[in-house]
Structures are given as structure tokens and as C-alpha cells.
Amino acid sequence: MVTARGKSARGSSGYRDLGRRLSDKAKRRGPIRLTPADTVFNVIMYAALAFVLIIVAYPLIFVLSASFSEPYAVISGQVWLYPVRFSTVGYTTIFRDAGLMRTFLNSVHVTALGTAINLMCTVMAAYPLSVKTFVGRGVFMGILSFTMFFGGGLIPFFLLVRNLGLYNTYWALVLPGAISVYNVIVARTFFSTSIPYELYEAAELDGCSDIYYLIRVVLPLSAPILAVLVMYYAVGHWNAYFNHMIFLKDKAKFTFQITLRSILIQNQNSDMMIDASVLQRQQGLADLLKYSLIVVSSTPMLLLYPFIQKHFVKGVMVGAIKG
Amino acid sequence: MNKPRCQLLAALLSLMLLTGAASAFAESAAYVTDEPITFEVVMQDVTYIGDLNENSFGKWYEDRTNVHINYVEVPSDIVTERVNLMIASDELPDMFIGTVVQADVNGARGVFKALNGLIDEHGVETKKLFDEYPELLPGMITAVDGNIYALPSINACYHCMHSQRAWINRDWMTTLGLEYPNTIDEFEAVLRAFKDGDPNGNGIADEVPFTGANQANQRIYAFLLNSFVPFYDEWYHYIDESGTLQFAADDEAFRDGLRWIKKLIDEGLVDVMGLTQTPDQLVQLGSDPAAILLGGFTSFTWWQGVPADVDSSDNRSRLYSGLSPLEGPDGVRHSVTTSTAVQRDIAVITKKCANPEAAFKWLDQLYNPEVTLRSQVGELGVNYDLPPEGALGINGKPALYIQHWLGDGETQRLNTRMDNIIMANRSSDFRLGEMADFNDPETQWSQEPRLYQETHDYFVPYENVSYYVPPLAYTEQEGADVNTYQTHLKDYVTESIVLFLTGNKDLDKEWDSYLSQLSALHVDEYTAIRQTAYDRQYK
Amino acid sequence: MTLASGKRTNQMRGKRIKKHWQLYLLFLVPLASVLIFSYGPMYGIVIAFKNYVVSDSIWGSKWAGLKHFREFIGSYNFPRLMKNTVGISIYGLLAGFPVPIIFALLINECPNVRFKKTVQMVTYAPHFISTVVMVSLIVMFLNPRSGILAKAITSMTGQRIDYISAPKFFKTIYVWSGVWQSMGFSAVIYIAALAGVDASLHEAAVVDGASKLQKICHVDLPSIMPTIVILFILSFGSVMSVGYEKIYLMQNQLNMATSDVISTFVYRMGLLQAQYSFSAAVGLFNSVINAALLVIVNQIARRVGETSLW
Known part of the structure; x- marks a missing residue:
């Protein structure tokens, strides 16, 4: 009988074989007929998910439609579902910016570099912490957790980065946040709960070292958590702008979000001391740009998601525990 | 045979020499330094102005002054943090322009140089400014310790100085046969007519007689209380x-x-949502394509309530014109002065600058009218042309230039001028010297002429500049206290006003507790500190 | 679980350290990064106890002791700020924590792959909507005059209310719009955790005659329980850290009573001049409470179950 303690019941070899025998049996039996309870559940499940889909999709469609509408239509609240007086002026305004492509590539560069470093360092921190016999893990955990709450503030941090000679380089954006303690904790939890201890015991018996075990056994089985980490870190780097604005001096090095924000601010500037010719830039355009910017800014990350999703395939564990 | 040619040659040569000498003389009058030097200047990065190091004004000014500048640009929304970090890490440029943070506090610690001596010795244009604005300068830019750490910029934006404005639908008034309201009772009557008379003629009582938004210069009560x-x-x-x-x-x-405004709100004559709605919501209300809904609204400009002509299809903004402050029961009728021509803390010379005299002279010349024209308006033939004989400017005086505005939706980066991110002397005459051809009926509807006209006709007549409290300089302790008191008081007063107006707080029963809370928030100390600072600086 | 039953001795400990020398090497790299970049600037905490101005050095500026703390805690709106901050956080936690979990569990049970992937993708997208636009959307939908949502509710209840300005609705609007926005993104970690569940357990359950619902309750949920518990504990570490931007955009004088939180107040204080020391003091105050909460909740979790942070 499968119970809440099913995991620890896995300890006995008999159960492992049971799993294999059952799946063979299930395959021979053919498709499983649904019980009435299951049908009800399915109906509720589909209904709930469809409901969620609609309430989430509608505002998204709105954002998309607004971004392709004429400024006046947006500002007067005429856009509801589809673009009103189709216009690409929001996008042409954005793409007209000469520096945009370069900053886009810069962001890709920073995101790729940063995510790679993040991933490595997070695993290098999370895996040892997940090993129960790793002496000092409590202390190390404490050292890391303390930094989640307490820090010195922007100025000492900036001075440090500068004194290390990292100012105006991409290293300043990528090294200080090499690990996010939150993500380390999440990864550690995954390692300690999803990788069965039996595997480690078997590997130990075979005489394989910690690093070998990590690389050859743990990581291949950790595709889901690695995918999640990639997603978290990549999105973080892609959306970051504050640190970028603080640490980058050369305009040539600026990243995507910096440019996007500038475009938005420029068209939103309501400082009354500004020349009327700037105010002349339609207020509606400023409103419109907000929507176009979201579409432009988030598309790369949205395109990334299916690749992440690929790794959330169930049943990675099947066959992991063999004799 | 050679003699006449020799003579001609000699004459030509001497002529060239003379003109050469003359122009060299003229040049060197503008030259800031004989040996070319380079300064590093930190300025704001605004997207509509391109790379400052490629800017043609920058190059023109370099030729004129013999000073080369490396412009370092900082994104405008992060200026404070970046500049503070520069100061904290001691990585200073030679000058900050438009990116100055806490001039007095940092100046007192020597980060910025005191400019008094330099002004006395080399301040040709600066001293002219002092003469032009005697009641403001040099008091306004002098710190408590008597030093001037930062140079101001002059931006006499005529209409910005009276920025608390309201607009009323003249078309509706004509439809309903109403006179322009001058007193609060007349105003009430007009609003009532708007509400009940269906002036937009669609049979539905959907008119919003008077509304506003929750942002500076758009608050209904701020405008109406001036009666x-x-x-x-x-x-x-x-x-x-x-x-x-x-x-x-x-x-x-x-x-x-407050009592009077509350009465208007209770009767539906003033839109209660106008107390809290966002500026976007106000514009949406006024832009409703189905019908014209707004009878009147408080805003800095008309396009914050109804769409600007470039945006709308029916030019409805032309139906509105300025609403003067109304006369209250005690004869109070006041249009607020909201700022002055002088913008303080615009340019500083840092301690790192090795040649402060040259730097100061370079800054000083930015006030020169010719330089201002070049830095603010742009290149002759590209951004502006010279007006023909007898052409008039917006203010009715002889015009100084014909401005070529950027076209519809054009957001290409300018690199022929630096606009308001650099110090200049945009005096009232300069700004209003833009040619306006009042023979062309469309002129009166374009931006600057219309803003000038409306402000001039409806708001300036009721201004009393003596009420205005100019920017004050504090000691560090005073500054910290003022900041705390002001934040608390502003929070409390604005919240209380809205609660009073919506009936959530009772104007009779809870007035005393309101007053005692003001006391508890140090309103008396707040006023006293500011009085001290004012006396110290301007009296 | 210990390797050897019985007491650990120093000898055993020494042996274990030697055995895992590679792990220490591995851990060294991220540890170094944390020590340098997080502990290096840590001395800046003293800013909260001084009157810091940027043109002074951090050590050179004058001491202020507890002045800023006293000023903050003694200010007239402090009780309100605390109440709103904690209230919004707890409400957000209670409402927002279960939703992604339930959502992930449902998604996991969906056999139609295309539908499943579509739903995941669509719900993941709102995370990228900027705060400014998010608030614009909220205001737009709840506009009593023209907002879809507002009109729908009006037709049901017959009352026309300005929801944004009503103090009693502020937390609800704030929290549920946040749930809407982050549900898909937050569910990803649970979907990943569910992917790590041994599939043979599922099949065993099916063979035993479990319905889908029972499968969820007895296989899925327990399997991801450690993840759930850990994330739950961690969320208590940010109770005091309600961000200012969204609230600042949504607040007005009418709803101020329930919408003003610590971060918006500090933001207003800092508008006129950089108040480094004051905001540092408030930040430290928040951090101490956050840390304390986390430790307490962690202790509770340890007593109650087997999962805890340390």
C-alpha cells in the first residue's frame, strides 16, 4: 500500500522490484479505465485550469493589443480586447533607438555569463550542504543565511566592487550575486529529498568520490531543479537594471533594460520645467510605450520558457534504482 | 608696373592682418584659456539628446572657448545614487552640471569649491544675472555659511511659474448662456448648470462639472482653496x-x-473621484470619444485633461480655456506663484578640478545670450531661422528666432543642442522671443503661444509674488528637521484634507484634534525654522 | 539519519571531514564569493547608528546612536505602518502560498500535454509585466466608471464603489493582484519538484486503486512536502519587506489608512534629500524582525516535522 511514508518504504528492495513489475503489468494491461471519481476530478481540473487560463490570458491579450494600437486610442480607454486603429508607432519608437541592438546583445552576454556562474556556484554550495554527513553544514548554512538579512548597504558594496577593480565591467554584475542563498536552500532541499540515499550508498560501495558522484549521478538526475535555477537566474539577470546602471559607466556597455527605461522615461517626462517641444511628444505615446516595452522586454524570456519546461518531465527517477 | 599691384597686395595684406587681428581679438575675448585644456563633466543622459560627445553645440562651444570636454552621462533616473557614489568613492569629475546633489552639505565639506572669489573676479555674465534678479540673487544660491557652491540656471518658463491652473469648457458656457464666473457663487451656478443642463446634448446626465487628479498642480482643493x-x-x-x-x-x-468645497462635492458639483484618481484616469475621462464629459478640471496644462490637438480627432482642447481663481467671501483671489526663473544647484566645480578659473569662466559664458541661443535652440538653419523684419514674438516684442519644432512623433536624438540639461540663461524674453505669427489662426493653438496667452490672461493678473516663499538654505541640523517635519506634515495635511472633504472626518467635531495633531507634528517649529532661514537669507 | 547508530565522536567527525574533503573544496568557491561580497561590506551596518553624509567617510561621520531608531519608532504613524506592513505580508502569505501549489498539482495531473504547456506558458507571462503597467491594469479594471471588473461587481451587488480608494479593500486588491501575477512563476518550483517524484510510486498507487485525488494527497503532496515547508519557512523571512513601488502607485489619501507601509514612508522621507542613515536604520529594524521571525518559524518546523532550514 502506498502511504505518506512511501519514500522510506522504498528502502526495501522488494518494493523496488514491485515498482518494476507493476509498470510492466500496467503496460500489458493496456490503457487504464477511469473511475467515476477520476472523471469528476478531471472535469474540475480542466475547468479550473481553463478558468485560470482565461483570467490570466485576458489582461495579457490586452497588453498586446494596446501595444499595437494608436496612442489616442490607448489613452482614451478605447482598447479592450483587440488593437484599435492598428499602429506600430510604439515599436518603431523603441527600435528606432540606435543603441538598442547593441544593448540587447550586451544583455544576452551578461545573462548567459551570469547564469552559468550562478548555476555552478549554486550547485557547488547546495550539494555539500545536502550531504548529511558533511561536517559543519549547520555553521555554513548559518553563515549564508545571515547574509539574506543583513548587509552593509549600497555605498560600502560599491566601494568594495570598485576597489577590486570591477567597476565598469560585467564582472561587477555577475560575481557579487554569484549565489542567491534562497536558491541555494531550494536546490539543497531538492538534492536531499529527490536523490535517493540508496544511490549514494551504492556509489560509496563502488568507491566513487564525492565529485564523481555529483557529476555522474546527481546532476543528470537533477534536470528539473537545474532548469528552475537557470530560469530564476536568467530572469534575474535579464530584468536587472539597478546594478547595471550603478556599475556601468560606458554607454557602449549598457544593457537592454537601461535603454528601455530611458526610452520610457524620456517620453513620460512631466517635469514642468521641460521645454514644450518635449512635452509635445504625445502623452498617449508615453502610455502606449509602457505596453510595447513589456512585450519587447519580456519576449526573450518567454521564448526561454519552453526550453525550461522540457526538463520538467516526470519519471526521471524510473530505473534510477536498479539492482 | 608692379607698383599698383604691390600697393594692392599690401592693402589686401594689411586688411587681412587687421581683420585677423580683430577676429583674434574677438576670439580671445571668448577664449577661456590660451592652452587648450580638458575637463570631465558629468551630465544627465536623456534619450532625446544623443551622445553629448558628438553634440554639435559641444563642438561649437569648444571652438569658442578652447576647452575640450569629456562628457560623462548618467541615466537621469539614477542621478542621485550615481553622484553620491562618485562622491563617496572620491571619483570626481571636474564639474557636475544638472547632476548636483546636496550642494551646500557637500560644499561645506570641501567636495565642491566655493565660488565667491571666482564670481567676483571672473564672473562677467554671472554678475549680470545678479543685477537682473536682485531680489533672488545672490541670496538664493548662498549657503548658510555665506559661500556660493553652485551656480544656478535661469529658466524663466513664464507659464511654469504659475503652474497651478484650471480649465473650463467655454463651449458649454456659450451653449448654456453663462457668463464667465468670477466669484465662488457664480462658479457654483456655472457648475450647477453644467450638471443639470445637458450641455453636451446627448440626453444623458453624464457631464462631470469639475474634477482633477491626485498629483501636484492637479489637485482640486489646492486650486479652489486660493479663494x-x-x-x-x-x-x-x-x-x-x-x-x-x-x-x-x-x-x-x-x-x-474646505467647508465650501465639501458642499460642492456633496451636491455632485465637484467630482469626488477627482480627489483620488490618477492622472491617467483624468485624461481618459476627458478623452472619451463618445461624448465630451468634462466641464472643468484642474491641471498644469489642458492636455492633462483632454487630449492635445496632435492626439485627438476633434480638437476638443480648443473648447477649453483658463479658469481664473475665483473670488472668495473675503475678497481673496489668488493665483499661486509656484516657482521662479532661477533654478538653483545646477553647476558645481569639484575639488578635483585643477584649473578652477578656467572651469568657472567656461561655466560663466554659458549665460551669454549668444551661447544660450546656440545651446538651447540649436543651429541656425537646422533648428531655427532668423525672423524677418518686424516679426513679433510670443510676448509681442520683436521676435528673436523662428523655432523648427520636432515633427509629429519624431523622437530622433538631437545632437545640435543640449537643451535644459546644461546651464543657460533662458530669460523670459528669450523664451518668449520665439516668433509667433498671430496672423495665422493656427498659431494661437500651438503650445508655447497658447500657454503664454492663457497664463497671461487668466492667472497672472491674480498673482501676488510677495506671498511666495523662495527656496531656503538650512544648516545641516535644520535641514534634517525640516525634512522630517515636512514629510510628516504633508502626509497628515493631505490625508486630512481629503478625509474632511469626503466626510470621513468631521470639520466641526474633529477640527480641534486636527489642530492638536499638527502641533504634535511640530508645525510651529517647522514654521520657525523656515522663518529663521528666510530672514537670514533674504532680509 | 546517521551513518552509524550511537554517539558521534570527535574521531568520527574527523574521519568524516577527511572523507568529504572534495566537498569542502567545492564549497570554498561560493563561500569565498559570499565572504567577499556580502561580508566585505557588512561594516556598513554602522551607517544606521550614525549621521552619515556621502562626503564623509563611513567611519568619519558622526555617531547618532539610536537616534534614527527612536525617531522611526516614535513617529506618529509608526503603529499604522507596522500594522499595515505585517498585515499585508501575512495576508499575502496565507492567500498567495497555497495557490501556486494547488495550481502545480493540477497541472501535474493534466494528461493533455498541449493544454498543459499552454497554461503553464500563459500563467508564467504576467510575472514580466512591470509594476507600473500592473497598477495601470488594476486601476483600469476597477475604475467605477469604465472598468470591466467594477462594472461586473456593480451589476451583481448594485453598488458603485471606488474600490481602489476604499481602505477596506486595499489589502485584498493588492494581494490578489499579486497572486494573479506571480502564480505561474511561483508554481514552477513545485512543478519541478513534482517532476522529481518517483513515477513507479504513481503506478503503484494506481494499481492499488487510488483515484487521482487520492494520488495527489498520498503521493504527490507528501513527496513535495519538504519543498513546501522550506519555502514556507523562507517566506517568513520577508514579512517586513513589503516593496514600495506597487503600493506607492496604488495609494491615495483615502486608502492611506490601510495602504501606508514602512517602505512607502521611507521613500517619502528620502525624496527631498538622501537620508542614508534613516533608511539604513529602518532597514536594519526590518531585518532584525525578519531574521527573528525566520528563526522562530524554523524552530517550530523542526519540532513539528523533519524538515527545517538548519
């Missing part, structure tokens, strides 16, 4: 006849004003 007491919602002081600062938000007159 009772001089009131501006960014600060609450005004200076009375004896030179004493008065806090406006605890007067009995203030309470009377």
Missing part, C-alpha cells in the same frame, strides 16, 4: 505683509474653504 487663503499643496507657507511666514493649513479661512 480663501494663499495655498499651494507642495508646501503650506505663505509670507504675509509683515514678512512673517504663515502656515496656511490651520487657518479658519482654510476651514471655511
